[in-house]
Amino acid sequence: MWLLYQFPLCPFSRKVRLLLGEKGVPYEPVRESPWERRDEFLDMNPAGQTPVMVHSDRGPLRPLIDSMAICEYFEETVEKSAMISGTAADRAEIRRLVTWFDTHFYRDITGPLLFERMEKRLVHKMAPDSKFLREAMKAVVAHLDYIDYLLDNRSWLAGSTMSLADLAAAAQISVADYLGGIDWKSHEQAKRWYIGMKSRPSFRPLLAERMEIISPPGDYEKLDL
Numbered sequence: 001m002w003l004l005y006q007f008p009l010c011p012f013s014r015k016v017r018l019l020l021g022e023k024g025v026p027y028e029p030v031r032e033s034p035w036e037r038r039d040e041f042l043d044m045n046p047a048g049q050t051p052v053m054v055h056s057d058r059g060p061l062r063p064l065i066d067s068m069a070i071c072e073y074f075e076e077t078v079e080k081s082a083m084i085s086g087t088a089a090d091r092a093e094i095r096r097l098v099t100w101f102d103t104h105f106y107r108d109i110t111g112p113l114l115f116e117r118m119e120k121r122l123v124h125k126m127a128p129d130s131k132f133l134r135e136a137m138k139a140v141v142a143h144l145d146y147i148d149y150l151l152d153n154r155s156w157l158a159g160s161t162m163s164l165a166d167l168a169a170a171a172q173i174s175v176a177d178y179l180g181g182i183d184w185k186s187h188e189q190a191k192r193w194y195i196g197m198k199s200r201p202s203f204r205p206l207l208a209e210r211m212e213i214i215s216p217p218g219d220y221e222k223l224d225l
Helices: 011-023 039-044 067-077 088-124 130-151 164-178 188-198 204-208
Strands: 002-006 027-031 052-055
Touching: 002 011, 011 027, 011 067, 011 088, 011 164, 011 204, 039 052, 067 088, 067 164, 088 130, 088 164, 130 164, 130 188, 164 188
Parallel strands: 002 027
Antiparallel strands: 002 052
């Protein structure tokens, strides 16, 4: 059995969980709070970041570290539901967008929201800074505009079929949404796409999870937004 070390609001772990769900790979989530810097976890990943995957009964198999590396591993080893497919140009576009959401969306929105509304509260016992929250909310508008732009001529973010780009984007958005950072006003295309993602069976376990002492908005699990 695969063990996935993660915490409920880790967007990179959510991307991996969505891919595992789409591919039908069984796994057991193991709660890991990377800010605690446990020695046992640092032995697996000296960077101290989630996600990390290990197999409980495959002997010396090395841990899988980094969400993109983990996704590529299962993309190469599990044929079902290819998430990086098409021509070389198609695959390049998928990887480009995964990097965009993992890097830019996380930097502008998910990361600041996690720090202000989760880490400060859980770890530092501090109140969030409204200035940084406002900046993150402003950044949401530009990123949703970009998603609308991508969907103008595509069925999915990277092309005609769902791909890892959609999983990466939905993972980041779902965490920001949990933390009250998403306003869908004037973004009907992005909203319809996200409702479709939320409706998938692979998404339901994520929406059911809760982070201690932090509750999501009332419409977090709803499909009508």
